Amino acid sequence: MIKTALIGFGYWGTKLARNFQNQEAFNLMSIVDLNAKNLASAKKNYPLAKLSNNYKKVIIDRAIDLVVIASPTSAHYKIAKFALENFKHVLVEKPLSLSFKEVRKLNVIANKNKKMIFVDYPFLFSGTVNFIKKIINKNKYGKIVEIESFREQAPIRKDVNVIWDLCTHDISILTYLLKSKPCSVRTIKKKNIKGPFCDTAYINLKYPNNINVLIKNAWISPTKIRLIKIKFKKAILYCDENESIYKIRIYKNRSGEISNYNLEIPEIDLTEPLSKLASYIHKSIKNNSNKLFQNKFNEKITHLMEKINKAND
Ligand SMILES: NC(=O)c1ccc[n+]([C@@H]2O[C@H](COP(=O)([O-])OP(=O)(O)OC[C@H]3O[C@@H](n4cnc5c(N)ncnc54)[C@H](O)[C@@H]3O)[C@@H](O)[C@H]2O)c1
Numbered sequence: 371m372i373k374t375a376l377i378g379f380g381y382w383g384t385k386l387a388r389n390f391q392n393q394e395a396f397n398l399m400s401i402v403d404l405n406a407k408n409l410a411s412a413k414k415n416y417p418l419a420k421l422s423n424n425y426k427k428v429i430i431d432r433a434i435d436l437v438v439i440a441s442p443t444s445a446h447y448k449i450a451k452f453a454l455e456n457f458k459h460v461l462v463e464k465p466l467s468l469s470f471k472e473v474r475k476l477n478v479i480a481n482k483n484k485k486m487i488f489v490d491y492p493f494l495f496s497g498t499v500n501f502i503k504k505i506i507n508k509n510k511y512g513k514i515v516e517i518e519s520f521r522e523q524a525p526i527r528k529d530v531n532v533i534w535d536l537c538t539h540d541i542s543i544l545t546y547l548l549k550s551k552p553c554s555v556r557t558i559k560k561k562n563i564k565g566p567f568c569d570t571a572y573i574n575l576k577y578p579n580n581i582n583v584l585i586k587n588a589w590i591s592p593t594k595i596r597l598i599k600i601k602f603k604k605a606i607l608y609c610d611e612n613e614s615i616y617k618i619r620i621y622k623n624r625s626g627e628i629s630n631y632n633l634e635i636p637e638i639d640l641t642e643p644l645s646k647l648a649s650y651i652h653k654s655i656k657n658n659s660n661k662l663f664q665n666k667f668n669e670k671i672t673h674l675m676e677k678i679n680k681a682n683d
Pocket residue numbers: 377378379380381382383402403404405408423425440441442443445463464465490491492535
């Protein structure tokens with residue numbers, strides 16, 4: 371059993387707790403939070419877990435194998451560093467850190483101490499994105515011409531801007547699907563609400579082979595949108611994560627006709643991505659191999675995220 375400590379029992383921490391608790395391979399031994407109300411809720415739902423408001427005390431416990439970090443983003447680096455220095459594997463919420471330099475440092479400590487870093491980029495474990503990956507790898511509809519991604523309506527963060535909060539999902543998906551990095555980056559940042567950070571962003575990435583990518587991220591929106599459109603030479607694919615079952619629609623070009631399509635709605639694996647992520651972590655620790663995060667995957671994502679944040683139109 372992988373003895374697990376969870377740091378941060380807020381909105382997302384509760385989902386992580388449920389998914390680790392539900393898998394036999396894990397023992398959710400400790401839950402840490404600074405907020406007494408959240409700890410009381412943890413006690414009610416996980417009566418066997420030890421509760422604490424001090425992550426350091428919990429992490430130094432020799433019994434713990436894996437530390438799951440779901441604190442606010444600004445605390446990820448210091449908690450992950452402390453856990454790796456104390457010979458624990460870590461699962462860190464997205465974004466892993468707000469600096470490429472810090473991600474490099476974490477990788478150095480992980481390598482030195484022979485521990486693994488996992489990051490919760492949930493879409494990499496979703497049936498939709500893995501379905502799209504297969505289509506791309508098989509070159510089923512020809513070359514990709516354009517990708518548009520819209521991510522609107524989400525809780526407003528107090529410690530990071532909308533780009534670090536939402537675009538990390540887009541960049542994790544693009545890095546997973548395309549394997550190349552963009553040749554140019556342009557970002558328009560908007561501040562529509564009071565506060566220190568931009569709450570809306572329009573991002574344009576140009577990838578090799580003339581693949582044009584447009585991303586819109588916005589915290590404020592009357593409707594929740596999680597839509598990716600991929601234009602291939604021979605089809606246009608819509609991936610709508612808000613749909614409960616029919617998340618992917620493929621509009622296949624009819625031969626010789628410009629704007630006539632045949633619609634295909636494929637069957638998608640609807641397993642909860644966090645459950646798949648937990649299984650992946652179990653397998654990786656058991657086999658001492660972390661395929662998804664090899665080849666500096668996290669460094670590539672954070673490096674591009676830094677570029678997007680620094681870029682202007
Ligand atoms: N993967 C996803 O799709 C996804 C979705 C939502 C949030 N997140 C990420 O999860 C993280 C948490 O987001 P949230 O929405 O759950 O926020 P939240 O504010 O609801 O929860 C954070 C919790 O951490 C606790 N906390 C703060 N500092 C702490 C410390 N030093 N030690 C222990 N506990 C501490 C807070 O009291 C709070 O309960 C963020 O990094 C966010 O980006 C990821």
